[in-house]
Amino acid sequence: MNKYKVTFYPDNKTVEVAKDTTILSAALACGVYIKSDCAGDGVCGRCKVIVKKGEVLTQPTGLISVDEKKKHIYLACATTIHSDVEVEVPPESRMELHSGFKGIYAESEEIESKNPLSSDKIFKHSPLSTKLYLQLPVPSLNDNISDLDRLFRAIRKAQGLPVMQTGLSNIRQLGELLRDSDWKVTVTLGKRNDTVEIVLVEPGDTSNKNFGICFDIGTTTISGQLVDLNSKKILGTKATYNKQASFGSDVITRIIYAHQDEGMERLHSAVTQTLNQMINELTVENNINLNDVTCIVCTGNTTMIHLLLKLDPAYIRREPYIPTANFLPVLRASEAGIIINPRGLLSCVPGVSSYVGGDTTSGVLSSCLYKEKNLSILIDIGTNGEIALGNEDFLVACAASAGPAFEGSGVRSGMRASSGAIQKVKIDPKNFQVSCSTIADTKPRGICGSGYIDLIAAMLDAGVIDRSGKIKLENHKRVRISETGKEFVVVFKEEADAAEDIIINEADIENLKRAKAAIYSATAILVKHMNFELQDVKKIFIAGGFGTSLDIDSAIKIGLLPELDRKKFVFIGNSALSGARQMLLSAQATKAAEEIARKITYFELSVDPGYMDEYMAALFFPHTDLNRFKRQGR
Amino acid sequence: MAWELMTEKWSGEVSTVTIGATKEEGGTRSHTLKIGGEKSLPCLFQEGNIPHEPKVAFEIWDIAPLDWPAELMLPYAETLRDPLEWANKCVRDYKAQGLCIRLQGAHPDFGDKSPEEEAKLIRKLLKEVSVPLIILGCGDDAKDNLLLPACSEAAKGERCLIGCAVQDNYKTIATSLLADGHNIIAESPIDINIAKQLNILISDMGLPLERIVMNPTIGALGYGLEYAYSIMERSRLAALSGDKTVASPFICFVAQESWRAKEAKNENSPEQGVIWEALTATALIQAGADLLIMRHPKAIQKVNQYIANLFGGK
Numbered sequence: 001m002n003k004y005k006v007t008f009y010p011d012n013k014t015v016e017v018a019k020d021t022t023i024l025s026a027a028l029a030c031g032v033y034i035k036s037d038c039a040g041d042g043v044c045g046r047c048k049v050i051v052k053k054g055e056v057l058t059q060p061t062g063l064i065s066v067d068e069k070k071k072h073i074y075l076a077c078a079t080t081i082h083s084d085v086e087v088e089v090p091p092e093s094r095m096e097l098h099s100g101f102k103g104i105y106a107e108s109e110e111i112e113s114k115n116p117l118s119s120d121k122i123f124k125h126s127p128l129s130t131k132l133y134l135q136l137p138v139p140s141l142n143d144n145i146s147d148l149d150r151l152f153r154a155i156r157k158a159q160g161l162p163v164m165q166t167g168l169s170n171i172r173q174l175g176e177l178l179r180d181s182d183w184k185v186t187v188t189l190g191k192r193n194d195t196v197e198i199v200l201v202e203p204g205d206t207s208n209k210n211f212g213i214c215f216d217i218g219t220t221t222i223s224g225q226l227v228d229l230n231s232k233k234i235l236g237t238k239a240t241y242n243k244q245a246s247f248g249s250d251v252i253t254r255i256i257y258a259h260q261d262e263g264m265e266r267l268h269s270a271v272t273q274t275l276n277q278m279i280n281e282l283t284v285e286n287n288i289n290l291n292d293v294t295c296i297v298c299t300g301n302t303t304m305i306h307l308l309l310k311l312d313p314a315y316i317r318r319e320p321y322i323p324t325a326n327f328l329p330v331l332r333a334s335e336a337g338i339i340i341n342p343r344g345l346l347s348c349v350p351g352v353s354s355y356v357g358g359d360t361t362s363g364v365l366s367s368c369l370y371k372e373k374n375l376s377i378l379i380d381i382g383t384n385g386e387i388a389l390g391n392e393d394f395l396v397a398c399a400a401s402a403g404p405a406f407e408g409s410g411v412r413s414g415m416r417a418s419s420g421a422i423q424k425v426k427i428d429p430k431n432f433q434v435s436c437s438t439i440a441d442t443k444p445r446g447i448c449g450s451g452y453i454d455l456i457a458a459m460l461d462a463g464v465i466d467r468s469g470k471i472k473l474e475n476h477k478r479v480r481i482s483e484t485g486k487e488f489v490v491v492f493k494e495e496a497d498a499a500e501d502i503i504i505n506e507a508d509i510e511n512l513k514r515a516k517a518a519i520y521s522a523t524a525i526l527v528k529h530m531n532f533e534l535q536d537v538k539k540i541f542i543a544g545g546f547g548t549s550l551d552i553d554s555a556i557k558i559g560l561l562p563e564l565d566r567k568k569f570v571f572i573g574n575s576a577l578s579g580a581r582q583m584l585l586s587a588q589a590t591k592a593a594e595e596i597a598r599k600i601t602y603f604e605l606s607v608d609p610g611y612m613d614e615y616m617a618a619l620f621f622p623h624t625d626l627n628r629f630k631r632q633g634r
Numbered sequence: 635m636a637w638e639l640m641t642e643k644w645s646g647e648v649s650t651v652t653i654g655a656t657k658e659e660g661g662t663r664s665h666t667l668k669i670g671g672e673k674s675l676p677c678l679f680q681e682g683n684i685p686h687e688p689k690v691a692f693e694i695w696d697i698a699p700l701d702w703p704a705e706l707m708l709p710y711a712e713t714l715r716d717p718l719e720w721a722n723k724c725v726r727d728y729k730a731q732g733l734c735i736r737l738q739g740a741h742p743d744f745g746d747k748s749p750e751e752e753a754k755l756i757r758k759l760l761k762e763v764s765v766p767l768i769i770l771g772c773g774d775d776a777k778d779n780l781l782l783p784a785c786s787e788a789a790k791g792e793r794c795l796i797g798c799a800v801q802d803n804y805k806t807i808a809t810s811l812l813a814d815g816h817n818i819i820a821e822s823p824i825d826i827n828i829a830k831q832l833n834i835l836i837s838d839m840g841l842p843l844e845r846i847v848m849n850p851t852i853g854a855l856g857y858g859l860e861y862a863y864s865i866m867e868r869s870r871l872a873a874l875s876g877d878k879t880v881a882s883p884f885i886c887f888v889a890q891e892s893w894r895a896k897e898a899k900n901e902n903s904p905e906q907g908v909i910w911e912a913l914t915a916t917a918l919i920q921a922g923a924d925l926l927i928m929r930h931p932k933a934i935q936k937v938n939q940y941i942a943n944l945f946g947g948k
Contacts, residue, residue, distance in 0.1 A: 466835050472805060616827045624827045626834065626879060 005084040008032045009052070023049055023056070023076040023087055028246070028266075035093050037410070039248035039257040040077035047076035048093050054085025091500075122368075123586035127229040128330075128347055129190040129199060129294040131207040132158060136183040147174045151198070155187060166198035167343065177201060188294050190345045191587055192330040199294060199343045209292040211235070213279060213340070214580035216359060217300030217308060218242060219251055219383035220404040221416060221545050222274050223577050226282040229294070232585055235286045237577075238278050239416060239545060241409065243270035244307070249404050251303040251355075251384060255313045267307045272337035275308075279340060293340040296333050299349035299580040301357035301384050301399075302326070309336050309348075321354040321604075326597065347590070349580055350597035355399035355604075360386040361597045362579025365589060367541040367572055370395060370596050374538035377523065379561070380575065381406050381449070381544035385519045388600065389526050389537075395596065396530060398603040400522035402515040406449035406546045411508040413490070413498075415446030417547045420497055422451040422490065424551065427462040432476055434458075434490055439548055443497035447490065447504070449546020452512055455490065455504060457554035460621055464488055467621045469509040516560040517618035523562065524618075525611050529603060534562045543575035556629070559622030563629045641681045646876035647673045648924075649844045650686070651817055651883055653732065654766025655793040663792065664764035667691075667732050669847070669924040670883030675870060676922050677944055682874075687945035688919050690926045690934050691732035691768055692724040693889055696747070696755055697739035702929075705904040706893055709931045717755060718762045725763045728931040734768035735759065740781050741772035749784035756788045768795040768885075768927070770819075775803040783810035790814040795885070795925075797821060798849055801832050808839045819885055821849040824861050826869050830879050837879075847925065848882045854891040854898075855914045862886075866921040883924035888915045893929065912936040919944075 002019040006026040015030035024047055027034045038044035045063035051072045058079040134154045137143060145153065148171055152164055178185060181203030188200040188210070210229045215222060223239035244267050247257045258264045283290055298308060302323045306313040311324040333346040349358030359380065364370050369378050371392055378388040383404045388397040408414035408421070415421050419440035426435045436451070438444050447455060459465045464473045471486045473479050478489040487505035496502050527534055540561070542550060552569045555561040561569070582589035605611045622629040650671035655661025667689050673682030698714045713719040717735065724730040737752050739745040756769065769785050771778035783806060786796055797819025799807045804820070811818050820836055822829035829848055837843045850869070852862035866884060873881035892898055892914040898907035911933035915926050919941065928934045
């Protein structure tokens with residue numbers, strides 16, 4: 001078979017591939033990340049590349065214009081290689097150059113929950129795994145029970161624990177280990193649902209070194225937190241983009257991708273690589289031995305958890321939308337490819353259904369929505385937006401596919417909420433001067449979700465854009481027409497910490513408009529479905545990793561949130577991660593999460609005939625029905 | 635036993651748009667066309683006032699149409715070559731109450747006439763006939779942005795109805811119509827949300843909602859008429875329920891759609907085209923159409939008769 005060399009610029013990476021391989025596959029094979037929202041179906045048009053040299057064959061597509069054809073621009077996924085070729089990946093199609101990726105592994109700012117019911121305080125401290133230092137009585141002719149029984153006896157005496165088990169490998173080394181350590185050992189006890197397992201036996205006293213990590217595995221962003229399981233102290237928090245993003249931006253394309261050759265393998269290794277790198281960074285920074293990390297709690301939507309555990313997600317997508325598992329037993333982290341203590345545990349937050357996963361459960365847990373007396377709502381704004389409505393008596397939830405825009409992905413100057421991200425924007429309506437503030441007050445590097453919300457509100461106010469999101473300002477140095485359409489310069493590169501101007505274009509605004517429409521219409525439909533009015537909702541928890549703060553007025557101005565009394569809104573940041581941390585630290589929280597997951601009724605939006613109407617009407621700033629946003633009206 | 639007819643009480647009403655300005659109003663028209671103002675669904679006279687019956691305007695072109703069926707060309711014959719003569723024939727022979735001129739010849743593919751040339755034609759036309767005027771662009775966004783401001787300027791003070799503004803191209807048109815005192819046609823693709831959004835966008839530019847006429851986009855009988863019907867009905871219900879942003883009267887381009895139907899072009903049965911145009915128009919009147927743009931004098935006569943029958947006896 002013929003083999004050809006493909007060289008990618010500006011990375012200058014070369015790979016040898018067989019004839020008929022697509023440019024997209026070749027790029028992946030040598031670690032060049034090209035954007036592809038549709039995972040190579042040839043329908044999203046994001047993977048445009050320039051073929052500088054060599055022969056290629058391409059399928060006809062409407063996504064490449066005549067002008068682009070002349071410039072030798074092709075869709076990487078629809079173009080196959082027929083000689084040695086040289087390919088230039090333009091900035092629009094690159095994943096690394098995307099300013100968001102500069103923020104990789106940056107410290108993510110924590111938002112203190114202002115919710116008085118802050119659930120951290122209500123659960124008893126009883127971590128998923130505990131360490132216990134034991135000084136065993138030395139065996140004698142009178143006290144001649146076996147080593148293992150001796151160990152069990154000491155543990156029972158110390159903690160009064162019932163059923164116990166342990167692995168053969170622990171027992172094998174026990175005889176020598178106990179004698180070498182002079183009968184002074186530390187046992188790590190893990191809760192595996194209703195039984196307790198001796199995870200590990202170590203010589204000497206290491207009981208002060210016991211750590212756990214919780215993760216929120218989002219479709220676009222993964223955040224992780226290192227916790228000292230003894231003191232409950234948070235030692236570090238990290239967030240980064242999910243490496244799976246190069247295989248499609250939403251869960252459906254990833255499910256489809258999982259069924260391609262090696263698709264599942266690639267998706268699984270992308271997520272475990274991301275997790276392992278984060279674990280590595282967190283432990284190195286805090287000078288912690290990987291062996292002392294004894295447990296992990298993961299939350300995330302159902303598809304993300306399936307891919308983490310290599311469970312086939314295919315049936316999530318097909319009617320009647322059945323996941324392989326919602327409630328998972330406590331597993332060993334190494335079975336999922338997560339590198340901590342080799343015998344360390346992995347617990348996943350229980351999910352509700354195919355499209356409402358553990359992240360909703362942990363959000364409801366940490367926001368204490370399930371303990372509210374009055375009707376309350378939790379809106380988790382992410383790629384897969386989840387909305388839960390209820391109180392102490394009932395819980396109902398739905399999911400809305402919003403796309404990654406609010407997480408700073410799929411938008412030109414977008415970035416994650418990390419230092420340098422613009423999160424507040426003001427525009428002078430007279431001279432269109434932009435003033436903005438960034439996270440950590442550094443020079444701006446890009447715009448995060450809350451920054452986009454503020455920016456669109458400011459552009460509407462100043463008359464830079466009209467209510468449909470088209471840029472109407474003309475003849476101003478900040479407005480220009482580029483190859484991708486009209487754009488507005490937020491910060492010129494001279495004043496920014498970026499290689500190019502920080503801009504927002506009409507396509508970005510369209511993406512953000514669709515995202516806000518999906519969230520708003522799902523909220524409105526869910527409330528309507530339960531025969532309530534939006535005015536009946538007494539408290540609204542806003543969750544999501546799009547910034548350290550959210551301007552509620554701006555969010556209402558653009559129609560992301562319903563127009564209700566500002567005092568009803570509580571911004572709680574990444575509530576899914578907080579919920580996972582609570583499960584890491586308390587068995588009570590785990591029990592509560594299980595109850596919540598059982599209690600939530602799933603509401604499928606796609607079968608509601610009114611959803612599409614609602615969504616279409618929400619594709620306007622703030623909404624086509626101005627009566628719903630009277631204060632934002634004329 | 636006495637019985638009472640159940641009636642719906644509506645809180646809103648359709649806005650009234652006046653097309654054409656008489657001498658007293660600063661123009662040169664002999665009369666004006668008032669459309670809209672309904673406080674009930676079509677023909678439900680008991681439920682609310684319907685102050686103005688639907689109006690029909692004759693469609694003429696600035697160039698001789700090439701692809702019109704023979705039956706449709708017949709009544710105008712030689713006058714098709716000259717828009718002024720054509721206009722005259724409509725007013726003089728067929729008693730047109732209003733004229734709608736489509737500036738097809740300005741389209742880059744159909745002659746690419748300059749905005750100045752077309753503006754000159756509008757001036758002449760306003761001198762030639764005294765009925766209220768509706769002016770349509772050529773449908774090419776870039777060209778219309780040059781063409782319509784020029785025509786708007788030429789017809790300043792005559793309170794014409796000019797269009798069409800669409801969601802991706804309304805700013806330039808709205809700005810010039812605002813300055814010259816005209817009404818605007820807001821076109822949406824059989825979509826109540828876009829119709830509403832476009833009305834809001836135009837009124838955000840300063841052109842009041844009371845100067846907007848909506849083109850909901852229609853299909854001919856047998857070609858999606860029912861979609862147009864249900865969209866018109868839905869927006870009218872919203873308007874009557876008090877939503878001002880969709881409370882504009884409807885303009886329907888009846889002839890443009892109905893003469894494209896293959897049934898209308900049947901040469902063995904020339905009358906069928908006339909019937910097709912009239913039937914499409916009458917169905918739309920029942921959906922709430924306020925202004926119908928039609929072509930064949932016989933079809934227009936039938937529709938005017940129908941309007942007189944329906945609305946005359948109120």
